[in-house]
Amino acid sequence: MFVTRRVEFSAAHVCRRPDLDEEANRALYGPAANPHGHGHNFLVEVTLEGEPDPLTGMVLDLKQLKEILRQEVVEPMDHRFLNAEVPPFDRVVPTPENLAVEIWRRLTPHFNGRVRLHAVRVYETEDLWADYFGESA
Protein backbone atom coordinates (compact mmCIF):
# COMPACT_ATOMS: atom_id res chain seq x y z
CA MET A 1 0.00 0.00 0.00
CA PHE A 2 1.10 3.56 -0.62
CA VAL A 3 0.47 6.55 1.62
CA THR A 4 1.33 10.12 0.74
CA ARG A 5 1.82 13.15 2.87
CA ARG A 6 2.13 16.67 1.53
CA VAL A 7 4.15 19.50 3.07
CA GLU A 8 4.77 23.00 1.84
CA PHE A 9 7.60 25.44 2.18
CA SER A 10 8.24 28.90 0.77
CA ALA A 11 11.68 29.60 -0.59
CA ALA A 12 13.56 31.67 -3.11
CA HIS A 13 15.86 30.30 -5.76
CA VAL A 14 17.82 31.16 -8.86
CA CYS A 15 18.22 28.78 -11.77
CA ARG A 16 21.55 29.56 -13.35
CA ARG A 17 24.88 27.88 -13.95
CA PRO A 18 27.99 29.74 -12.82
CA ASP A 19 29.96 28.31 -15.74
CA LEU A 20 27.64 30.02 -18.29
CA ASP A 21 27.38 33.71 -19.15
CA GLU A 22 24.25 35.86 -18.79
CA GLU A 23 23.01 35.24 -22.30
CA ALA A 24 23.41 31.47 -22.09
CA ASN A 25 21.71 31.37 -18.68
CA ARG A 26 18.78 33.44 -20.00
CA ALA A 27 18.51 31.13 -22.99
CA LEU A 28 18.49 28.07 -20.74
CA TYR A 29 16.37 29.14 -17.76
CA GLY A 30 14.56 32.29 -18.93
CA PRO A 31 13.60 34.79 -16.19
CA ALA A 32 14.35 32.14 -13.53
CA ALA A 33 18.04 32.91 -14.18
CA ASN A 34 17.72 36.39 -12.65
CA PRO A 35 20.46 36.41 -9.97
CA HIS A 36 18.26 38.28 -7.49
CA GLY A 37 16.08 35.19 -7.19
CA HIS A 38 12.34 34.68 -7.03
CA GLY A 39 10.05 32.79 -4.71
CA HIS A 40 7.78 29.79 -4.86
CA ASN A 41 5.53 27.94 -2.49
CA PHE A 42 7.04 24.54 -3.08
CA LEU A 43 4.76 21.58 -2.43
CA VAL A 44 6.39 18.29 -1.55
CA GLU A 45 4.54 14.99 -1.65
CA VAL A 46 6.27 12.08 0.01
CA THR A 47 4.93 8.61 -0.76
CA LEU A 48 5.73 5.67 1.49
CA GLU A 49 5.23 2.01 0.75
CA GLY A 50 4.39 -0.59 3.36
CA GLU A 51 1.69 -2.72 4.89
CA PRO A 52 -0.67 -1.19 7.43
CA ASP A 53 0.09 -2.28 10.98
CA PRO A 54 -2.75 -4.67 11.92
CA LEU A 55 -3.19 -2.98 15.30
CA THR A 56 -3.12 0.69 14.29
CA GLY A 57 -4.34 0.35 10.71
CA MET A 58 -1.56 2.73 9.65
CA VAL A 59 1.53 2.23 7.47
CA LEU A 60 3.38 4.74 9.62
CA ASP A 61 2.40 6.90 12.56
CA LEU A 62 1.46 10.18 10.93
CA LYS A 63 2.89 12.24 13.79
CA GLN A 64 6.24 10.53 13.23
CA LEU A 65 6.12 11.24 9.48
CA LYS A 66 5.17 14.86 10.09
CA GLU A 67 8.13 15.27 12.46
CA ILE A 68 10.59 13.73 9.97
CA LEU A 69 9.35 16.09 7.23
CA ARG A 70 9.57 19.07 9.54
CA GLN A 71 13.12 18.21 10.54
CA GLU A 72 14.49 17.28 7.10
CA VAL A 73 12.53 19.54 4.73
CA VAL A 74 10.48 22.36 6.23
CA GLU A 75 12.84 23.52 8.98
CA PRO A 76 15.98 23.68 6.76
CA MET A 77 14.25 25.06 3.62
CA ASP A 78 11.31 27.26 4.62
CA HIS A 79 11.93 30.99 4.09
CA ARG A 80 15.45 30.38 2.77
CA PHE A 81 17.28 31.51 -0.30
CA LEU A 82 18.09 27.97 -1.41
CA ASN A 83 21.20 28.84 -3.48
CA ALA A 84 22.80 30.70 -0.60
CA GLU A 85 21.55 28.91 2.51
CA VAL A 86 20.78 25.28 1.76
CA PRO A 87 23.58 22.98 0.60
CA PRO A 88 24.02 21.44 -1.93
CA PHE A 89 22.19 24.24 -3.78
CA ASP A 90 25.21 26.50 -3.51
CA ARG A 91 26.62 24.27 -6.28
CA VAL A 92 23.62 22.29 -7.61
CA VAL A 93 20.92 24.23 -9.53
CA PRO A 94 17.76 24.12 -7.35
CA THR A 95 15.31 22.96 -10.01
CA PRO A 96 12.34 20.90 -8.84
CA GLU A 97 14.18 17.86 -10.22
CA ASN A 98 17.23 18.49 -8.05
CA LEU A 99 15.06 19.38 -5.04
CA ALA A 100 13.30 16.01 -5.37
CA VAL A 101 16.66 14.20 -5.44
CA GLU A 102 17.95 16.11 -2.40
CA ILE A 103 14.75 15.57 -0.41
CA TRP A 104 14.94 11.87 -1.23
CA ARG A 105 18.55 11.80 0.00
CA ARG A 106 17.55 13.45 3.27
CA LEU A 107 14.50 11.25 3.90
CA THR A 108 15.58 7.81 2.80
CA PRO A 109 17.66 6.94 5.90
CA HIS A 110 14.47 7.28 7.98
CA PHE A 111 12.68 4.55 6.02
CA ASN A 112 14.87 1.49 5.92
CA GLY A 113 12.69 -1.08 7.64
CA ARG A 114 9.06 -2.12 7.35
CA VAL A 115 8.24 1.16 5.62
CA ARG A 116 10.10 2.27 2.51
CA LEU A 117 10.30 5.56 0.67
CA HIS A 118 8.57 5.14 -2.70
CA ALA A 119 8.50 8.59 -4.32
CA VAL A 120 9.23 12.25 -3.75
CA ARG A 121 7.25 14.75 -5.82
CA VAL A 122 8.13 18.44 -5.80
CA TYR A 123 5.78 21.03 -7.28
CA GLU A 124 7.37 24.34 -8.17
CA THR A 125 4.04 25.63 -9.48
CA GLU A 126 0.71 23.87 -9.78
CA ASP A 127 1.48 22.99 -13.40
CA LEU A 128 5.13 21.98 -13.00
CA TRP A 129 6.46 19.16 -10.85
CA ALA A 130 9.14 16.50 -10.72
CA ASP A 131 8.88 12.92 -9.45
CA TYR A 132 11.85 11.00 -8.14
CA PHE A 133 11.96 7.29 -7.40
CA GLY A 134 15.46 6.80 -6.05
CA GLU A 135 17.34 3.95 -4.50
CA SER A 136 16.30 3.03 -0.96
CA ALA A 137 18.79 3.47 1.87
Ligand code: NI
Ligand atom coordinates in the same frame (compact mmCIF):
# COMPACT_ATOMS: atom_id res chain seq x y z
NI1 NI B 1 11.57 29.28 -10.05
